[in-house]
Amino acid sequence: MLTPQQLELLQRYHDNECSPPEQAEVEALLERSPDALDALARLDNLSELYQLHDQSVLARTSFDGLWSNVQHAIAQDAAQASAAAAAAKAPAEPQRGLFAWLADLFAGHRTAWLTAAATAAAVALVFIALKPGEHATVETVVEKHYIYIDSVNKADPQSTVVINSLQDEGSAVIWLLPNAADGEEQDQRSGANPQAPHAEDEEAESDDDVIIEMEPL
Amino acid sequence: MQPQAFSRRGALALLATGALAWMAVTLAPSQAHAADDVTVVIRTIHAAPDGQGADPQLNDLGPKLTKAFQGYGAFTQIQSQRVNISAAEPFSIVLPDGTRFRLDYKGAEGDGALHRLGVGVGKRLDTDVRASNGSTFFQAGLPYKHNGQDGILIVAISLL
Numbered sequence: 001m002l003t004p005q006q007l008e009l010l011q012r013y014h015d016n017e018c019s020p021p022e023q024a025e026v027e028a029l030l031e032r033s034p035d036a037l038d039a040l041a042r043l044d045n046l047s048e049l050y051q052l053h054d055q056s057v058l059a060r061t062s063f064d065g066l067w068s069n070v071q072h073a074i075a076q077d078a079a080q081a082s083a084a085a086a087a088a089k090a091p092a093e094p095q096r097g098l099f100a101w102l103a104d105l106f107a108g109h110r111t112a113w114l115t116a117a118a119t120a121a122a123v124a125l126v127f128i129a130l131k132p133g134e135h136a137t138v139e140t141v142v143e144k145h146y147i148y149i150d151s152v153n154k155a156d157p158q159s160t161v162v163i164n165s166l167q168d169e170g171s172a173v174i175w176l177l178p179n180a181a182d183g184e185e186q187d188q189r190s191g192a193n194p195q196a197p198h199a200e201d202e203e204a205e206s207d208d209d210v211i212i213e214m215e216p217l
Numbered sequence: 218m219q220p221q222a223f224s225r226r227g228a229l230a231l232l233a234t235g236a237l238a239w240m241a242v243t244l245a246p247s248q249a250h251a252a253d254d255v256t257v258v259i260r261t262i263h264a265a266p267d268g269q270g271a272d273p274q275l276n277d278l279g280p281k282l283t284k285a286f287q288g289y290g291a292f293t294q295i296q297s298q299r300v301n302i303s304a305a306e307p308f309s310i311v312l313p314d315g316t317r318f319r320l321d322y323k324g325a326e327g328d329g330a331l332h333r334l335g336v337g338v339g340k341r342l343d344t345d346v347r348a349s350n351g352s353t354f355f356q357a358g359l360p361y362k363h364n365g366q367d368g369i370l371i372v373a374i375s376l377l
Contacts (some may be wrong), residue, residue: 101230102238109269110227117234124238145352146331149344156341159358166285170349174359 010036014043022144145170225353227347229236255322255332255350256377261296261312263361264289265368278373281353286371299377314361316341318372330377348376 002010007027013016013026029036149163149172162175223376239340262275262282268291271279282292295313302322309319321335323345330349334362336356339342348354361370 003221074246099225099228102232103225113231117231120238121234144349146347147352147354148331148347150333150347153343153345155343159341160340161344164285166281169281169284171281171285171353172346172354173355173357174336174342174344174346176356178360205305216362 002033002039006036009040014040014047027136037172147172149174219303221375230282254301255325256299256301257320258297258299258375258377259310259324260294260322260375261375262371263293263295263363263366263368264357264371265291265293265363265366267291267366277315278353280372285355286357289368291366297362312359312370313363316359320374334374336374348374350376352376
């Protein structure tokens, strides 16, 4: 009856895994123990059975493409390794173009950015419609006019000048009121000769003047 | 989540929109440039203290005439002239009473909003006036008889 240690030793002896002292021990055991011989014989038979099985499996297995698959797998591993190495060694990210930067900025939020742009355009249109300085309030616009009488440079001492300012109407009247005595004389002249300019009123004509004579009534 | 790809074209379109909006706001002209001339309508009107009614040609001046010349009831347009006056071309007409009425253009201020004019009535009156576009002012007082009816002459100057 063999001990488990002896059986293990025999198995290793069968597999040529024993050291020289162990071999001597096994050979001594084989000489004195028929059970050891029998066990070793059974190990030989068993290994033959395994070999036959492996051979039959191998015979049925196709190794076509195996090497190319292996090479592909090796290439993939190599590429990943080099990419990792390159990423580790890569310097700081190079300057990106403006468009690439903009694309990154707008990526993922295109709708929001388009909405913002449309709003900005609408605001700009409002600014165009309004003149600077005006407020965007709804109110009734009343057109206003302005008349300023800045000076009366020369006046006939025989007449009176009166400025009537009509602020509500945005207008003004420049009254030239002849004195009573001069007024009577003017009435006579106006009726007798309405066309010809009066000597005292006639001013030196210049070639630059645009003169329009009024049609007789 | 994979971010949406934003094409180069889209980014360009967005940039263009922003640039247009900026240009519209900053470069839009605020007001017209200063004018070198002005177009006016000069109307000679007879105002009579007696009678009622205004010439239909004076309908646009109705409220102003009524308020400015409350002592007069009948207004008749004698002549109307539309002219463009400038500093290079002074303008004058001879009124029905023989008086020469002069209108000189002296430039504009306030980016063309206010025009400076020199108004002369013979040698008797010479005034400086500033008037805005669309306004009307009057020179009045010269006595004149029209169609046998006593009254005064009113010269209405309307800036267009």
